[in-house]
Amino acid sequence: TVPDRVGLVRLDMRAFGQPGGPLKLVVTDGTHTVTARSDIPLATASKRALDLAQLREQLGRLGDTTYVLGDVNMDGLAEGCFLPVSALNHLRQALVAELSERREWDGVAMGAERETLLDETIAQLNSTATPAAMLESSEQATQQLLVHNTSAASSTSDAFHLVASVCTLDDARAAALAGATEVVLDVFLRHPTPPVSRVRALHEELQGQGVTLRLRTPTIVRPEDRKRLNKWLGLDLPVLTGHLGLLAELSAKGVDVVGDYALNVFNPHTADILFGLGARRLTASVELTTQEIAALVQPWRTPSFDVLVWGRPEGMTIEHCVLSAAFDREPTTCRDLCVQKHANVTLTDPTGYSFPLATDSDCRNRLLHSRPIDASEFVPELWQAGVRGYQLVFNMIGDPVADVTAAYRGVLEAQLTGQVPDLATPRALVRGAFTRGHFARAV
Numbered sequence: 001t002v003p004d005r006v007g008l009v010r011l012d013m014r015a016f017g018q019p020g021g022p023l024k025l026v027v028t029d030g031t032h033t034v035t036a037r038s039d040i041p042l043a044t045a046s047k048r049a050l051d052l053a054q055l056r057e058q059l060g061r062l063g064d065t066t067y068v069l070g071d072v073n074m075d076g077l078a079e080g081c082f083l084p085v086s087a088l089n090h091l092r093q094a095l096v097a098e099l100s101e102r103r104e105w106d107g108v109a110m111g112a113e114r115e116t117l118l119d120e121t122i123a124q125l126n127s128t129a130t131p132a133a134m135l136e137s138s139e140q141a142t143q144q145l146l147v148h149n150t151s152a153a154s155s156t157s158d159a160f161h162l163v164a165s166v167c168t169l170d171d172a173r174a175a176a177l178a179g180a181t182e183v184v185l186d187v188f189l190r191h192p193t194p195p196v197s198r199v200r201a202l203h204e205e206l207q208g209q210g211v212t213l214r215l216r217t218p219t220i221v222r223p224e225d226r227k228r229l230n231k232w233l234g235l236d237l238p239v240l241t242g243h244l245g246l247l248a249e250l251s252a253k254g255v256d257v258v259g260d261y262a263l264n265v266f267n268p269h270t271a272d273i274l275f276g277l278g279a280r281r282l283t284a285s286v287e288l289t290t291q292e293i294a295a296l297v298q299p300w301r302t303p304s305f306d307v308l309v310w311g312r313p314e315g316m317t318i319e320h321c322v323l324s325a326a327f328d329r330e331p332t333t334c335r336d337l338c339v340q341k342h343a344n345v346t347l348t349d350p351t352g353y354s355f356p357l358a359t360d361s362d363c364r365n366r367l368l369h370s371r372p373i374d375a376s377e378f379v380p381e382l383w384q385a386g387v388r389g390y391q392l393v394f395n396m397i398g399d400p401v402a403d404v405t406a407a408y409r410g411v412l413e414a415q416l417t418g419q420v421p422d423l424a425t426p427r428a429l430v431r432g433a434f435t436r437g438h439f440a441r442a443v
Contacts, residue, residue: 251278311393
């Protein structure tokens with residue numbers, strides 16, 4: 001049981017790991033969740049293994065802090081592991097420091113909101129406007145708000161965006177024919193990149209079908225990469241980017257820019273800043289639940305947000321090419337490996353999960369999620385929340401582009417017309433090997 005200590009914040013902890021890997025601790029105070037990993041790997045215990053009593057003893061040494069230890073869950077920790085006490089203490093200190101910083105940020109934000117509200121209230125009290133003028137102004141504001149809300153509700157109920165993100169020209173055509181309203185082409189993934197002339201021809205072809213072609217930029221663009229990128233930006237296509245600098249730069253030039261999920265749009269405050277920089281639409285973070293997505297889009301109530309509902313997000317970009325290292329080859333001069341011999345490469349973690357690895361045109365490796373997300377079951381809830389943009393990501397060779405796109409097109413058309421959507425078809429296409437993402441459970 002947790003001691004009854006007035007004024008202290010309860011911390012619940014979960015431990016994960018196995019010999020050879022780090023000890024991972026996830027701590028929550030009921031509002032915030034933070035994670036830390038040990039600097040040294042867990043070892044196989046020769047004498048006393050980590051048990052609940054030892055974890056509670058070391059992690060519960062919270063001293064003069066404002067915290068008290070609650071539950072400690074070891075379900076994710078393999079039996080027979082050992083880690084020095086000093087490493088446990090370091091993990092505890094790191095977690096407490098990060099959690100305290102987040103709680104301090106909350107306090108600063110709340111204080112700023114109070115001050116703003118107080119200033120606005122004082123300004124209203126000091127206003128010299130007559131009661132009649134104030135009433136008229138209030139009625140005008142109310143009328144404008146009603147008109148805005150009516151217009152927004154109308155705009156969210158008569159259309160949707162079905163966005164298919166692909167990395168080949170053939171997949172782009174397949175997605176368009178299957179019902180995508182917008183096709184995003186990542187020419188930088190799984191090189192060689194196609195000729196610019198063929199992409200220009202694809203743009204004209206899709207334009208004739210009423211489908212928008214959008215260019216996806218890399219999330220990492222170094223000065224030496226800019227010349228190659230400019231060649232593609234010269235096509236004057238709309239852009240999808242997870243690069244904050246490019247979003248600001250291109251939007252300022254009048255380019256139609258949509259923010260990718262790599263921008264980590266978690267809340268309306270972040271969205272407000274990015275819209276202020278000129279983003280036309282934003283893709284919600286892939287780590288949000290359906291309820292959190294609803295809270296994100298609620299202040300706008302317009303088709304300003306996309307949600308990734310199918311495919312493998314990119315977990316990270318690795319600067320050093322795994323293939324060239326494995327075959328002892330020189331990076332940038334060994335493209336026969338990734339283009340011809342080993343197009344689909346995977347990395348397997350200690351628990352047995354395999355993560356696809358895609359080499360891009362800059363010889364960086366993009367680590368993809370081990371399984372595709374399929375959020376078809378959450379589409380009705382997302383639709384009810386006002387989401388009208390749905391993104392499908394196809395970055396694996398052999399992805400069922402046409403079938404998945406057609407299935408989701410059917411789901412969205414059913415939502416639009418008030419019919420019961422067929423949610424079984426898109427789910428069947430992943431054949432059991434899928435993840436529901438974070439739509440049902442938070443990080």
